[in-house]
Amino acid sequence: MDIELDKINEYKKTLEHLASEAAACGELEHDLESPKHKELMNIYKIKSATGRVIYNSFSDEELCDYIRKRAKEIDHVPTQKEVYWIYHMYIKHRFGNWPKALKNAVMSTKAGSGGHSYKIIEEREKQCEEIFDKIRKKAEELKRPPHMGEMQDCIEGLKYKFDTWNQVLEAAGINQEWKNTHMLFRVEDFSEEEKLLLKKIKDRSVELGRPPLRKEIEEDVKETLKRKCKTWRNILYQIGMEPVEKSKPFAETYLDSRKDKGMRHRDILSNGLYKVFRLGKKEKEYLAEFKTIMETLNRAPIKEELPKEVYEGLMKACGSYRNVLFQLDAVPLEKTEEQRIRKRIKGGK
Structure with missing residues (x-):
């Protein structure tokens, strides 16, 4: 169903107004007997053609902004009953459950009047940004995303919001775009020996029909080239290739070791992303x-x-x-x- 952008924005503005009115009079929950609520449900429910378009028009950040707005209004992390029912419907559908929604909104999962105050939320957010700065500086120093073990002093301050190291790196801006702009540079002064080593890697890629994994190249070859190239990614960049990558590196590296299933960041060809040459x-x-x-x-x-x-x-x-x-x-x-x-x-x- 096609709906004009202006009409979608009108629906969203109406929803914002309804939520403000409901918050002011304390009538945030869905009333099954209310004719007005039945009418609104027909418009905004996700299974309706109009509602699906409205729901899809909301970004994750917009929905999280609403949660943060409510937290500021009531001075604590909101419970599910403390958000307007249409927003609640959209938020639950988007994030799966309320604790996940709160984490995405940079909230503690300790909701309700006995939970964390908005001041604590702000302090945690400030601390989180300071940790992100540390991670970015470490990444600049290493010329690659730091491993969780290299930032152990930061982990506790992130557990309230993130489950995995991948989520932390993404939030800190250490993503694919960062890798492409910060980890890649041309080396102009290769020796003849180093050029032969690069050719050896290229020949191996032709043989495999894809970029080789690190473990498929001899250690002495990698170590020699890393002196100038710094990283495996940049070694491959010199010969026009990108490494085989997991779609979400570090996605199984949990901040809470109790959730760790023993998986570690490593080269995995299955489910990896790479260009097929042959x-x-x-x-x-x-x-x-x-x-x-x-x-x-x-x-x-x-x-x-x-x-x-x-x-x-x-x-x-x-x-x-x-x-x-x-x-x-x-x-x-x-x-x-x-x-x-x-x-x-x-x-x-």
């Missing part, structure tokens, strides 16, 4: 067909929208569906969107 004629045709379907849909297709031979051929060549998309610089759909499309294809309502 696609056969048939696979290139499959990729071209995939691209055409994607352009027609104006989004990434799901498995059910692809011919079986295209899906299976590209999965075999690329290793994972996410990596198929990576060949075309595309990103997968959100899980909820994928499920909605799959349900529609199967005839669900």
Whole structure:
């Protein structure tokens, strides 16, 4: 359903006004018997055509801003009953549960009048920003994202908001864009020996049909080149390649060691993202067909929208569906969107 942007903004402005009125008179919860609430539910519920468009127009940050606004108004972390019911409906759908929503909004999960005050929230936010500065400085020093073990003195101040080291790095701005701008530089003074080592890596990539993993190159080769290149990523950059990467590095590195499942940041080819160098004629045709379907849909297709031979051929060549998309610089759909499309294809309502 297409709705004019002005109309969407009008709905959002109305919602903001309704929430303010409800907060002023203490009537924040959904009243099943209220004719007015029934009318609003028909408009704003996520399952309705209009409501879905309104819901999708809200960014994560906008929903978190509302939580923070309520915290400031009531001077403590809000409980679910202390936010307006339509916002609550959207927030729960977006973040899954209330503790996750509070964490995304930089809140303690200790909600209610007996929980943390807004002053504590502000102090934690200030401390968090100071820690981010430390992480950014460490990253500049290392020319790479610091590992959690290199920032142990910062961990306690982050646990209230983050679960994994990946989330911390993303929030601190140490993301893919940072890697591309801070970790890559051209080395102009390679010796003949070093040039031969680079050629050795390039030859290995041709043999593999993809960028080699660190463990697939001899230690002495890497160590020699790292003296000038500093990082594995920058070594590969010298020969026009990017490393195989997990879609979310450090996503299994938990700040709370009790949640740690023993996984560590390492080279993992399965579910890794990398450019495939040796696609056969048939696979290139499959990729071209995939691209055409994607352009027609104006989004990434799901498995059910692809011919079986295209899906299976590209999965075999690329290793994972996410990596198929990576060949075309595309990103997968959100899980909820994928499920909605799959349900529609199967005839669900």
